Amino acid sequence: MNILLFTILIWLGSIIAGFLGSLTGLGGGVVIVPLLTLVFKVDIRYAIGASLVSVIATSSGAAAAYVKEGFTNIRIGMFLEIATTVGALIGAFLVLRLATPMIAVIFGLVLLYSAYLSSHTRSENAVIDKSDSLAVRLRMEGVYPTLQGIKPYSVGSVPVGFSLMFVAGIVSGLLGIGSGAIKVLAMDRAMRLPFKVSTATSNFMIGVTAAASAGIYLNKGYIDPGLTMPVMLGVLFGSSLGARHLFSAETKKLRILFSIVILVLAIEMIYSGMKAGVVK
Amino acid sequence: MNNIKEELVNHRTEIVIGNLLRIGVITAASIVLFGGIIYLFRHGLVSADYKIFQRVPYDLCNVRGILKSAFSFHGRGFIQLGLLLLIATPIARVALSIFAFARKRDTLYIIVTSIVFVILIYSLFGRM
Numbered sequence: 001m002n003i004l005l006f007t008i009l010i011w012l013g014s015i016i017a018g019f020l021g022s023l024t025g026l027g028g029g030v031v032i033v034p035l036l037t038l039v040f041k042v043d044i045r046y047a048i049g050a051s052l053v054s055v056i057a058t059s060s061g062a063a064a065a066y067v068k069e070g071f072t073n074i075r076i077g078m079f080l081e082i083a084t085t086v087g088a089l090i091g092a093f094l095v096l097r098l099a100t101p102m103i104a105v106i107f108g109l110v111l112l113y114s115a116y117l118s119s120h121t122r123s124e125n126a127v128i129d130k131s132d133s134l135a136v137r138l139r140m141e142g143v144y145p146t147l148q149g150i151k152p153y154s155v156g157s158v159p160v161g162f163s164l165m166f167v168a169g170i171v172s173g174l175l176g177i178g179s180g181a182i183k184v185l186a187m188d189r190a191m192r193l194p195f196k197v198s199t200a201t202s203n204f205m206i207g208v209t210a211a212a213s214a215g216i217y218l219n220k221g222y223i224d225p226g227l228t229m230p231v232m233l234g235v236l237f238g239s240s241l242g243a244r245h246l247f248s249a250e251t252k253k254l255r256i257l258f259s260i261v262i263l264v265l266a267i268e269m270i271y272s273g274m275k276a277g278v279v280k
Numbered sequence: 281m282n283n284i285k286e287e288l289v290n291h292r293t294e295i296v297i298g299n300l301l302r303i304g305v306i307t308a309a310s311i312v313l314f315g316g317i318i319y320l321f322r323h324g325l326v327s328a329d330y331k332i333f334q335r336v337p338y339d340l341c342n343v344r345g346i347l348k349s350a351f352s353f354h355g356r357g358f359i360q361l362g363l364l365l366l367i368a369t370p371i372a373r374v375a376l377s378i379f380a381f382a383r384k385r386d387t388l389y390i391i392v393t394s395i396v397f398v399i400l401i402y403s404l405f406g407r408m
Contacts, residue, residue, distance in 0.1 A: 224330070
């Protein structure tokens with residue numbers, strides 16, 4: 001296959017990945033890496049590099065839209081960024097050392113978990129009335145818009161949220177994905193933030209986390225311009241299309257379809273990783 | 281309530297930052313597209329091979345090399361320049377937040393944000 005045809009096919013694939021990723025809120029990365037490795041037979045390290053860059057593009061590109069939808073809690077975001085960026089450095093450091101079949105298997109397992117999460121709909125938390133003492137000392141409480149006007153909210157366990165964010169950072173740096181699923185989990189379940197706050201804050205954090213490992217990827221030669229160009233342009237285009245259809249009726253059906261696609265990709269990734277590991 | 285007022289001011293700042301980021305992403309994507317067109321014109325008919333991993337040439341892996349390559353009008357150099365700008369957008373967001381906290385004399389969060397900023401800069405320029 002020549003570079004021109006290869007570029008066009010990858011561009012088209014990335015548009016679909018970006019579209020589905022933004023519709024379901026899982027991000028394009030979870031589909032891009034399996035698409036590149038399984039279909040186009042790209043080495044997983046190039047695939048991870050290209051995916052991570054497109055994660056930054058969607059996060060920064062959508063920031064304005066998210067801010068309009070909800071309230072980013074910059075204090076919470078910034079504090080948790082310490083955990084995610086350190087995690088992302090460790091994740092990128094691990095990529096340099098782990099064997100590629102191992103990375104493929106871990107990727108598959110994280111995909112399985114993402115498929116599980118995306119098949120469940122989130123339910124809004126009951127507002128808790130007392131904040132974690134650490135959250136109070138760090139002045140994390142804020143206000144958010146509701147149908148009844150602007151209301152204050154309390155913040156739950158900071159240590160649990162912080163630890164989960166550390167894991168999210170490692171996963172992001174290791175696999176080149178935004179790991180938005182884990183970030184939202186930390187803020188929804190552990191810190192019990194309202195959706196409008198956790199979703200916007202998570203989008204803010206995804207870009208910063210990805211930037212922490214992207215620098216290392218670039219230095220180590222994992223970001224190939226010829227491959228990353230169609231991936232980044234495609235995902236960016238696809239996700240902006242997806243954002244426009246966010247509230248259409250077919251979203252639910254698409255979510256189920258997407259979960260099945262992810263499930264199949266996950267099994268393929270694990271299988272291919274194991275096979276390559278055994279052959280070696 | 282004072283808290284609500286502060287939050288609304290924050291929200292307005294965030295909208296401005298969000299729009300700046302979007303401009304950054306659009307600029308980065310345009311540079312990548314421009315570089316991509318040059319690259320495809322020159323190398324479009326060569327056969328594609330990403331099966332075997334060989335690190336990207338050193339000149340395309342660091343800030344100085346990328347600038348040099350882009351200024352000599354290499355397609356791949358331009359693409360990397362655009363990607364570098366893209367990686368810089370979240371870093372710029374963190375830097376702008378340091379200023380926002382400094383204006384409010386919020387020492388605790390000036391420190392928190394600076395730690396994050398140092399980690400990001402280390403990743404981009406440090407050696408591992």
